[in-house]
Amino acid sequence: MDLSYSEENEEFRAKLQEFLKENWPLPESIGDLKQREEEFRRRATEAGYMMRSIPKEYGGSEQPLDFLKGEIIREEIKKHGAPTEVVHIGTGRVVPVLLQHGTPEQKAYWIPPTVRREFMWCQGYSEPNAGSDLASLKTRAELVGDKWIINGQKIWSSGAHKYPFMVALIRTEPEDVAPRHKGISYFLLDLRQPGVEIRPIKQISGEPEFNEVFFTNAEAPIDAVVGGRGNGWNVSRMLLRYERAAFSGINWADHLIQRCVRTAKGTMRNGKPAIEDPAVRADIARLQARAMAMRYSAYRDMSMEAVGEPSGDYMMLQKLYLTEMLLKLDDITRDLLADDLMMMNPGIDTDGLKGNAKWVDASLQSLKIRIAGGSSNIQRNIIGERVLGLPRDGVGVNARSNREASK
């Protein structure tokens, strides 16, 4: 065990600090803030600090996977107040899939504009009757000549009203292919066409963040399928693995704890800041213990993976652990908010309230992680089955009672 940064890492940090000093802030002659930020990101990519897992030929900086350097970059950029790497579905999910499963032509066509954020992506997995049970999805694509003709409906597609490109799971093989997920393919779609209709759905926050997407004889070129016909389930699985490996949950948790502390300092209880209340302090310390457990479990996991040791179960637990932690955080912040809770106007200081409204939104948003990306019950199934080796749903008693019911 050794948590210290090696000499090489310290040199890396020193070089990065130098780079940051030289390149941020940039002179106004370069353009407005947005242009200056983009120019900074371009330089950071060129120097090997951003887009690290993407090959140079596709506009990345092609650096060997190194979670520690990734952390150093994140820390230093934050400390310096420079623009951070933009995290989006395109580089986070679509590009890794393409790099692993795409043909050279597909890579060359899709990756560079995605890296430049000219192509922005949404995800079309869920359907009205296929959420947790995703393999029962019904949207179909048929090959007619050299084109796919697509019919059906996706739902809950976050950002589809803003982002013109969609990764979608679509059935390309006959319904009776067994098992069901064998008939599904992984598509890259351009939504800007007459056969696609997008209807925003208002979320509980009042924002129209997700959408229904209807396909009526929508078209896609023959090479819109990545990883081969009928192989979409495996391709998207790899995508989920990639998502789970992300570090972002831990940093997010740390950030929320910091924010919670600030709110507790700014909230008065019995004439004193709430942060002086032992019960509040202990509650926040409980969150800290969980964040610490997450961080060092992830460090262990990555350290073992780096030397090819099987790291065990933590990655499969991570999402549910974070979800449960956010639930506890929400309890604490709502108690701090007290009756200010009844106001929700994120970013606006209504009726003399300052800032706290963002917690109300966070409170609602903390439900999102319980549902999206594999709901908590589905996580429990995964943990029960893959970590503990318990039987799958639908065997034994469940299957028997189904059979009896259908008699």
Add this chain to the structure above:
Amino acid sequence: MKFRLDEDQQQLQATIGKILAADRIQPRVRAVIDGKKAWDEETWQELVEFGLTAIIVPEENDGMGLSLIELAICAEELGRSTAAVPFLGHVLATIAIVEGGSEEQKARLLPGLASGEVLGSIALTEGNDTWAPADWRMAPEGTTISGRKRNVPNGDIAQLVVVGIEGGRLGVVEMAKPGVSCETFECLDLTRPICSIDFDKAEVELLQNGPAAATRVWDAALALLSADAYGGAWKITEMARDYVQVREAFGAKLAEFQAIKHQLANVVVEVEPTRGLYWFAAYTYARMPEKASHAVSLAKAQTTEVYDICARMCTELHGGIGFTWEFDAHVWLKRAMFDTAWGGRPQRLFLRATEFVDW
């Protein structure tokens, strides 16, 4: 950065894991639980031969010169096995002398503890809930102490006990000397029986490096109990996992009911991440002492709280059998309750952790 067990540490874990294998240890624990033996001397001898008592002792004092990381790895295995051995008191007495003794004191006292020839224990609390060095009130009069210390693990079989003294100092008392008497009780965790020791003008030798060493001893206790809790929690979870795959009700294995699967998943999701926590606690103690008090407090509070919840849930999953003396689930449950209480209750330790943050 590498946050994994290196080859030597893996070897250590595998070796002690073999000594503490369930089929060897469980019958011995049972003999203690059923009152046929006071403690498991046989296993302790095996552990001493393996070198458990020498791990944390510096090489110049006849020890192995390893760190609390290695000791915590062993503590995890001990927690897993529930072996009824006087580990806790002995290693804490040893650590007290390592951290607090002068060179002369170390040279004189450590070799016996390292070889296991002398059995040590630790006597810290007086009233209820007085684990912090600042809570200790026992004051020396010249070279003697008087008063009562509680919660001394295996104090009745120890030959030497390190005592917490007013002002966060530490002193060594030989149990055989006049003015020392030990009262034993029927306690909750029979694998680690605690007793009270009365000192009546008993001769005490103060350790040179006072208050700083006392905090280190407390911190070490917290890290080791976290490790014990992690190991114990996983073991009882495995017992429940195995049981629900054999026990049948309503014409099915219990494990086929999703409620059961989810109940166990909820346990595992809490237990497994506490490994990172106890590793980090032991790591800070060994390598980043300025961060240790914060990390070990969080680790002990969280890990033992999780152990307790886990032990209760897994006992419940055994149904009526789980509530019997005959069945072993209560051994883990009671160790969980011990781990939660000894060294300080969770709420207090969560609060202690906040003494080391900037809010």
